[in-house]
Amino acid sequence: MRIGYACLTVGVEGTKLRTCSLKNATPALLTELIYSNLLVLDKVLDYNIQNDIKLFRISSDIIPFGSHPVNKLEWWQIFADQLKNLGQKSHSHNMRLSMHPGQYTVLNSPIDVVVERAVEDLRYHARFLDSLGLGPENKIVLHVGGVYGDRLASMERFVSEYRRLDENIRQRLVIENDDRQYRIGDVLSMGRSEGIPVVFDNLHHQVNPDNTHTELEWIEVCASTWKPQDGPQKIHYSQQDPSKRPGAHSATIHVNEFLQFVRNLPNSDVDIMLEVKDKNLSAVKCIHALRMSNFIK
DNA sequence: CCGCGTCAAGTTCAT
DNA sequence: ATGAACTTGACGCGG
Numbered sequence: 001m002r003i004g005y006a007c008l009t010v011g012v013e014g015t016k017l018r019t020c021s022l023k024n025a026t027p028a029l030l031t032e033l034i035y036s037n038l039l040v041l042d043k044v045l046d047y048n049i050q051n052d053i054k055l056f057r058i059s060s061d062i063i064p065f066g067s068h069p070v071n072k073l074e075w076w077q078i079f080a081d082q083l084k085n086l087g088q089k090s091h092s093h094n095m096r097l098s099m100h101p102g103q104y105t106v107l108n109s110p111i112d113v114v115v116e117r118a119v120e121d122l123r124y125h126a127r128f129l130d131s132l133g134l135g136p137e138n139k140i141v142l143h144v145g146g147v148y149g150d151r152l153a154s155m156e157r158f159v160s161e162y163r164r165l166d167e168n169i170r171q172r173l174v175i176e177n178d179d180r181q182y183r184i185g186d187v188l189s190m191g192r193s194e195g196i197p198v199v200f201d202n203l204h205h206q207v208n209p210d211n212t213h214t215e216l217e218w219i220e221v222c223a224s225t226w227k228p229q230d231g232p233q234k235i236h237y238s239q240q241d242p243s244k245r246p247g248a249h250s251a252t253i254h255v256n257e258f259l260q261f262v263r264n265l266p267n268s269d270v271d272i273m274l275e276v277k278d279k280n281l282s283a284v285k286c287i288h289a290l291r292m293s294n295f296i297k
Numbered sequence: 298c299c300g301c302g303t304c305a306a307g308t309t310c311a312t
Numbered sequence: 313a314t315g316a317a318c319t320t321g322a323c324g325c326g327g
Contacts, residue, residue: 008321021323022305061321068305103318104306114307121306146308180309180318245318 001262001296002096002232002271004055005283009044012280016040019064027073033064034075038082045089053283054095055271057141060102060125067117067124076131087132096231096271097134099125100141108145108158115161126169136171137231141199144175144182144190151186159190171229174199176236179247183210184218191225198222201236202261203275207247220266231271237261238275249275253282255289262295 009015017040018033041062048056065071076083090097107118125140132138147154165173175191176199177184184198184205191198200222205215213221219235226233239250239257253276262272276282290296 016322019304019322021303024324065305070305102306103308106307109307111307117306148308248319 001268001290002054003283003287003290004053004057004096004271004273005279006057006100006273006275007059007279009047009280010278012043012047014040014043015047017059017061019061022065022068022070025065025068025070030064030071030073031075031078034062034073034079035082037062037064038079038086041086042082042089045086045093045095047280048095049089049093051280051284052287053280054093055098055273056095057098057100057273058128060099063124063128066128067121076127080131083128083131084133087134090132091134097129097132097138098141098234098273099129099139101125103143105142106145107142107161108154110148110157119161119165122165122169122173126166126172129172130168135231136229138172139174139197139230139234140169140172141174141176141234143178144187147181151181155182155186155190159194162190162194162196174230174234176201177204177208179204179207181208183208184222185210185212188218188221188225191222195227196225197227197230197233198225199234199236201238201275203238203240203247203249204236206240216264216266223267223270232269233267234271234273236273236275241277249277251277253286255285258286259289259293262290268295 017037020029063075101121105118105121106114109115129138144158174197175187177187184200187198200219223233239254241248241250253274274282
């Protein structure tokens with residue numbers, strides 16, 4: 001069981017990613033920003049190693065405008081050595097990396113150019129993980145997208161676009177339930193028919209539930225979508241911020257509730273990505289708590 | 298140098 | 313039909 005956090009490392013000097021506005025995005029500046037961001041990633045991996053954190057989501061901002069036409073740099077060649085070293089560092093410490101395109105990457109849009117941009121964005125994410133030299137268990141997590149007034153037709157559009165993706169993308173792509181449109185049963189129906197691993201997100205499920213099964217039953221069904229080459233099942237775990245809208249992540253993870261969740265899991269060979277405001281701080285806290293309870297070595 | 302408006306992007310929902 | 317919300321910290325301008 002690995003525990004991890006997403007994108008940002010709080011309280012650690014020299015780990016802020018840099019970016020720029022579109023109008024300033026010259027090749028020279030982009031080159032400098034990428035160089036700087038790869039140094040940041042190296043620092044973050046070092047921090048993770050020192051703290052026994054073996055699961056980490058790399059921010060999509062690691063390469064500024066990574067899938068935008070303004071960025072024509074062949075960064076995967078320019079920085080090939082650094083990228084390969086970063087991947088080796090991750091691999092040698094049994095770390096698992098992932099990426100997660102945001103809400104604007106919509107593969108199932110009825111608008112062609114939106115789909116084209118989504119495919120470009122997936123190409124960028126896959127290329128980044130490929131350039132690290134990491135295997136297909138280092139995943140790209142994607143939401144299904146919009147409903148457009150016709151859920152079934154929109155799911156079919158997702159499937160037909162998925163089938164057209166490059167093989168290196170399909171090897172890494174996994175899909176997740178969201179808190180508004182696609183519930184876990186919807187996602188699983190596509191995951192099972194197409195052989196796409198499914199990430200169960202507990203808070204999205206709480207906010208947007210499919211009550212035809214219990215949470216634990218859904219987690220078990222999701223487990224069956226992870227094939228050996230995909231690595232252990234991944235799930236997203238977060239807790240509700242009581243002062244914010246439904247679905248908003250809490251400031252920190254409350255350990256007792258987390259331990260209760262882990263104790264109930266049907267299978268302990270699961271990697272858990274925490275989605276929480278205090279990021280690595282909660283990851284350290286949860287790893288410590290799991291160790292005290294002998295869930296991990 | 299500080300603080301605040303703006304930011305590349307798509308969908309949904311409220312007005 | 314238009315625009316805010318989603319989500320977010322960092323950029324970048326104005327004072």
